[in-house]
Amino acid sequence: MKIITSTDNSFIKKLRSLSVKKYREQFGLCLVEGEKVVKEALKIEGLVEGLVIAKSFEEKFSELIQNYSQSVTLVTDEIFNSLASAVTPQGIIAIIKTLNNTKIDLNKNIVVLDHLQDPGNLGTIIRSGIASNHSQFILIDSVDPYNDKTIRSATGTIFYASFFKMNKSEFKEFAKLNSLNLLIADMGGKNIFASKSTLITPYALVIGSEGQGVSEDLLALNHKTIAIPMDPRVESLNAGVSASIIMFNLSNSFKGKI
Amino acid sequence: MKIITSTDNSFIKKLRSLSVKKYREQFGLCLVEGEKVVKEALKIEGLVEGLVIAKSFEEKFSELIQNYSQSVTLVTDEIFNSLASAVTPQGIIAIIKTLNNTKIDLNKNIVVLDHLQDPGNLGTIIRSGIASNHSQFILIDSVDPYNDKTIRSATGTIFYASFFKMNKSEFKEFAKLNSLNLLIADMGGKNIFASKSTLITPYALVIGSEGQGVSEDLLALNHKTIAIPMDPRVESLNAGVSASIIMFNLSNSFKGKI
Numbered sequence: 152m153k154i155i156t157s158t159d160n161s162f163i164k165k166l167r168s169l170s171v172k173k174y175r176e177q178f179g180l181c182l183v184e185g186e187k188v189v190k191e192a193l194k195i196e197g198l199v200e201g202l203v204i205a206k207s208f209e210e211k212f213s214e215l216i217q218n219y220s221q222s223v224t225l226v227t228d229e230i231f232n233s234l235a236s237a238v239t240p241q242g243i244i245a246i247i248k249t250l251n252n253t254k255i256d257l258n259k260n261i262v263v264l265d266h267l268q269d270p271g272n273l274g275t276i277i278r279s280g281i282a283s284n285h286s287q288f289i290l291i292d293s294v295d296p297y298n299d300k301t302i303r304s305a306t307g308t309i310f311y312a313s314f315f316k317m318n319k320s321e322f323k324e325f326a327k328l329n330s331l332n333l334l335i336a337d338m339g340g341k342n343i344f345a346s347k348s349t350l351i352t353p354y355a356l357v358i359g360s361e362g363q364g365v366s367e368d369l370l371a372l373n374h375k376t377i378a379i380p381m382d383p384r385v386e387s388l389n390a391g392v393s394a395s396i397i398m399f400n401l402s403n404s405f406k407g408k409i
Numbered sequence: 410m411k412i413i414t415s416t417d418n419s420f421i422k423k424l425r426s427l428s429v430k431k432y433r434e435q436f437g438l439c440l441v442e443g444e445k446v447v448k449e450a451l452k453i454e455g456l457v458e459g460l461v462i463a464k465s466f467e468e469k470f471s472e473l474i475q476n477y478s479q480s481v482t483l484v485t486d487e488i489f490n491s492l493a494s495a496v497t498p499q500g501i502i503a504i505i506k507t508l509n510n511t512k513i514d515l516n517k518n519i520v521v522l523d524h525l526q527d528p529g530n531l532g533t534i535i536r537s538g539i540a541s542n543h544s545q546f547i548l549i550d551s552v553d554p555y556n557d558k559t560i561r562s563a564t565g566t567i568f569y570a571s572f573f574k575m576n577k578s579e580f581k582e583f584a585k586l587n588s589l590n591l592l593i594a595d596m597g598g599k600n601i602f603a604s605k606s607t608l609i610t611p612y613a614l615v616i617g618s619e620g621q622g623v624s625e626d627l628l629a630l631n632h633k634t635i636a637i638p639m640d641p642r643v644e645s646l647n648a649g650v651s652a653s654i655i656m657f658n659l660s661n662s663f664k665g666k667i
Contacts, residue, residue, distance in 0.1 A: 275647055278643065278647065278650075279646060279647075279650055281640055281642065281643055282639040282643040282646060283640070304647075306644070307642075307644075308643055344657075344658075344661035344662075345661075379540075379657065381540040381541070382540050382541070382542060384539065384566070384569060385536065386565075388536065388537060388540060388653070389536065389649075391650065392533060392536075392537055392649065392650055392653045395650045395653070396657050399602075400602075400658070403602035403603075404602075
C-alpha cells in the first residue's frame with residue numbers, strides 16, 4: 152500500500168487530469184467512484200489498474216485494502232475530494248483501463264450512436280444495451296463514455312461494453328465494406344412492434360442525436376428504417392428511452408436466433 | 410395587458426410561491442416556462458390562466474401578446490428571472506390550472522406510481538405514457554408532477570395527463586373496491602415479451618420506487634407480476650426506462666382491443 156499526503160504528487164496530478172477526455176484517451180485510463188461500482192469492476196480480471204481510498208474510509212475498506220494491498224493508494228481526504236466528482240464522496244475510487252484491444256465482432260449485433268451528446272442518455276443506452284444483449288457500441292462523434300455522468304448513469308454495466316470511436320466517413324466506409332445490415336431508428340419507419348419477422352440479425356441499430364436525429368449521409372446508406380408508433384401529440388421520446396425500447400424489442404424478437 | 414415593475418407586487422409573490430408544492434396545491438396552479446411548452450399549453454382550452462412575459466422579450470412575443478392581451482402580464486427582466494427556473498430563461502411563462510376535476514375512468518388503463526421519487530423519472534414516464542396511450546396516473550406518495558424538473562422532462566405531454574394523488578391505504582381500498590386488474594412490474598414476473606396473450610385490458614400497471622421497488626402491502630393485493638427479461642449481470646434498469654418499455658409493449662399488444 153502506498154500513502155500519499157501531498158496534493159502536488161505527480162501520480163495524483165495524473166489522476167486528476169483524467170477528468171478531461173484528452174488525458175483519458177492519452178493514458179487509456181478513467182476513474183470510477185463508489186463502493187458498488189468499484190466492487191463490480193474488481194470482478195473483471197485485468198480491468199482495475201489501482202484503487203484510491205480516502206484516509207477516513209481506511210477502516211471501512213480494510214478488507215479490500217488487505218486483498219488488493221499492492222494496488223491501493225491511501226490518500227488524505229483533501230486529496231480524495233479533489234479527485235471525486237460525487238456530491239457525497241464514498242471514499243473509494245478505482246482506476247480503470249479503458250484501452251480496447253478487441254475488434255468489432257460482425258456476428259453480433261452492434262449499436263451505432265450518431266452524434267449523441269447527452270452523457271446521461273449514453274449511460275442509459277449502455278445499461279439497457281447490456282441488459283438486452285447489445286454490448287458493442289460504435290460512437291460516431293458522440294460524447295465520451297468514460298465521463299463521470301455516463302459512468303454513473305450506466306452503473307456497473309459500462310465494464311461489459313466495448314466502444315469503437317469513429318467519425319462519420321470512417322463509419323460509412325466500415326458499413327459499406329462489411330455490408331452492415333443497418334436498422335435506422337427514425338420517424339415514419341416500420342412499426343417495431345409489427346415488423347419483427349421482416350428483420351434479420353445480426354444488425355447494426357443506428358440511434359441519432361437528441362435534437363437532430365440520424366444524419367443525412369447515414370440515411371443515404373442502404374438501410375431499413377424502424378420506428379416506435381406514438382400518439383401524434385407527442386413529438387418524440389427521450390433518446391435513451393427510445394433506444395431502450397427498440398433494443399429490448401429487437402433482442403426479444405430474435406431470442407434464440409442470435 | 411398588465412405591467413408589473415415591483416418585485417414586491419402581491420401577484421408576483423403568489424407566482425413565486427408556486428415553486429413550493431404546498432402552494433401549488435393550495436392555489437391549483439403551476440408555472441411552465443419556455444416558448445414551445447407554453448404554445449403547447451395554449452392549444453388546450455381552459456388550461457392557461459395567464460401568461461407572464463419578460464420586458465426584453467416583448468417584441469419577440471408581440472403576436473402572442475396581441476392574441477392573449479387580456480391574460481398577459483409584462484414584467485421587468487429582474488422579476489421574470491425571479492420566477493424562472495431555467496438556466497437560460499426564454500422570456501415566457503404560462504400559469505397553468507392543475508385542478509383535476511375528472512374522475513378515474515375504469516374502462517381505460519391506469520399507471521400507478523408507488524413512491525416514485527425522482528422528478529426526471531416521473532417526467533419520462535408521463536412522456537412515454539402519453540405516447541403509448543396511458544394518460545391516467547395514480548401517484549401514491551410520489552413526487553409532485555408539477556415541479557419544474559418533471560414538467561421539463563415530460564415536455565408538453567404533461568397537459569394530456571390526469572393525476573390522482575392517493576396514499577397507500579386509499580389506493581388499497583380503491584383497488585379492492587373496483588377489483589382493479591393489477592399488473593405489478595417486479596423481478597421474477599412473467600416475461601413481458603412472451604406473456605401478452607395471458608394479460609387482459611384494462612389494467613392498472615404498478616411501477617415501484619427507484620430503490621425499493623413495489624411496496625410489500627401492494628404485493629399483498631391480488632395481482633399478476635410482469636417483468637423485463639435481462640442479462641443477469643444487470644441489476645435493474647432505470648425506473649423511467651423500464652416503465653416505458655412495459656407501457657409500450659402492453660399498449661402495442663392490445664392494439665385495437667383497448
